[in-house]
Every structure is written in C-alpha cells, then in structure tokens.
Amino acid sequence: MNIKPLDIETTTYNFGNFADSRNVACFVGVGENVYKLEYDDEPYGDALKQIQLEINDCDMLLFVNAKFDLHWLTRYGIRFNHKRIWDCQLVDFMLSGQTESYPSMNSMAIKYNLPLKPDIKARYWENGIDTKDIPKHEIVSYLQEHDLPTTLAIYEIQKELVEAKGTAFKRLVSLHNQDLVVLQEIEYNGLLFDEDACLRQATALNLEINDLRASLYASHSIPEFNTESGDHLSALLYGGTIVIPRKEVVGIYKTGDRKGQEKLGWKDYSFYMPRLVKPLAGSELKKVGYWATGADVLKSLKPKGEAKKIVDTILELAKLEKIVSTYYQGLPALREKMNWGVNMLHGNLNQCVARTGRLSSTKPNLQNISGDMKGVFGSRYAQ
16 A cells, blocks of 8 residues: 655644635645745746645555645645545544544654654744745755654554554544545535624624613622622622722822822722522532522522522523624634634534544534524525
8 A cells, every 4th residue: 555644834824724815835745755835936836736646646645633734735726535544643532542632743753652853833933933934944854854754653553553453443543534534624615604794793782781781780789890700790699798999099199290190099899799599509619708600500599589580681691792702703703813714714623622532613613503693604505
C-alpha cells in the first residue's frame, strides 16, 4: 500500500481558519515533497497539479488533525475523496479510550518515543510573526524533516496498536476516519443564516428583557441590581444583604492642579432583602449565606403568590438573555470575529472531545441551537 503523510502550513488569522478570507496556504507537504503556494508574490504555477498527482498516486493519506488540511485542499480545488484517510490525532484519541482530547503531534511523539519537532509556534507565531515572514528554508525543513516523517512514524506505531486490538476496533477506526471526511464537508459548506433577522430579533427581545427587569425593580428598588448575578438573585429570593459600591463626592481637593474640584471616591451601601422563598435543601453554595439560582433549581422551588411571579420572571429573563447573547447577537458576533462570509457559519464538529466517543460541536454549538432560532436558518435548496 502506498501511504503518504500530508501537512499544510497557512497564514495564522483565527488560527489559520480556512474560511477567513485573509488566510492563504503557503506550503503543502505531501509524501517527501513540499510545494510552495501563496508564500510570496511568485505564482505557484503547476503546484496544485503536482499535489493532485501526488494524492492520486497513493492509497491512503495520513494527517494530524485531518480536517484542517482537508479544508485547505478543498479550498484550492484538490480532490481527496477517492482516497482513504487516517487521522493520527483521531486514532490516538480512540486508542486512549477517549481520554486525551485533541492530542498534538508532540504529545504523540512523546508517547511513542519519537523525536520532538522544532517549536515554530513559540518561536514565530506566538510572537506575532506570520508564516509568510518565516524563512522559506525553515518551513520546508519543518515539513520535510519533522512534520511529514513524524506523521508517518506515528501511523506505523498506531497501525500495530490498532491491529492488536482486533477486527472490531480496526473496523471502528476505519469508520471514524470515513466519518471524518463527511464531517469535513459539512464544516466546509457551512450553515446559512440571516444575520439581519438575528439582529432584528435581538432588538425586539432586548425590549422584553428591559420590561422584565423593570418588573423586578419593584421587588428590590436597587438601580444597580444585576439580574445576571447569582449573588443578587440569591439575596432577592432567599434573603440576604447586597452590597453596592457607589461613586460619590468625598471631599474637595485643597492643593494641586485640581484645587477646589470635588474629590470622588467609592462608598459601599448595604441593602437587606427579606426571604421570599425557602431554598432547596442541598442548594447551598460555598459562599456562606448564598444558594444556587440556576434554572434547574428555580424550577424545583415551590413559591406562592408574589414570590412565584418573581421566580417566573427570573426564569423568563434568564431564557431570553441566553437566547440573545448566545444566538441572536452571539452568532453574528462570532461570524464577524472569525471573518467568515456574511450569513455563513462554519462550526466545528468534534470527534476528539467527548469521553463517550459521541460527536460534539463548538463555535458555535450546531447540535444545540435554540428552537426559537429555526426561522433565521436558510437552505441552499429551492423551496
């Protein structure tokens, strides 16, 4: 079987995210060769053709964190779906019994007693020096003498370990690597959403949030009361004292450039709040005199009358605040931060996180989108 390791070095905006249009692929290492793409102003000519020929010539491609490199191959129009994939990172996670999330090349090298690669990350990237400003010979050497051969060496050790675990485990490794290719395509294609609709809905819900906060004001009459503070909510519901620092005039400057001007300082004001509802047994916090105020706890309380109204208001307020901050404002903010295309999300579908081996999703969590959000997501297919 003809097996080739593959690794790509890119520019580093948002950690080299493929969907950030500022990023480019600088070098592609495949097998024993390194091909220059957008490292400098020189055209890369037939480099893409040569990379494709290298891939066509092998039976299996080896990676560490395969989706990163596959995203970049996809962006440059290089085909790989006709080849088997082996992600050393994913296989190591499986071999560890799902206990070591996203193992790095160096952590695997240590585990398998292989040489460590030079730390270009610490020497250049963490010091604000991007890939295009690293000397060419260092990157080529980094790929040819370290990344590519170390990936191959890790695979050769992992292959024996997988074989030793028997046919069922070997088949499971194969299936997970096949799944990886599907997940990569999902991530690359992304999810369409309507940013303007998100922001309009955020504005509308913020009006509701302000109304709910105003309704709670009658229960505490403290302008600085923070509905997102567990301490404040605990005092409001279960009784206690809230300390509010306020800036006020504490004197007059008698000398210097500010002579005659008011001198400001902080003064603490304490507000005692009577108990409205009895806290649940076992919900005490380490901070003496405070109890949990999470939604699961509040839903288990048995308040009556005015206390019930206050608890219901707090629950509704927490729900709306989360929807606005996480989704209606959070998703457009994430899209802008990542510099993705307008109305497009490219979340991570993680195979190397959950101890149970299940799929997880982050930035954003595409598996746990609020049902209220369904109206802002679109389809590429005509209705």
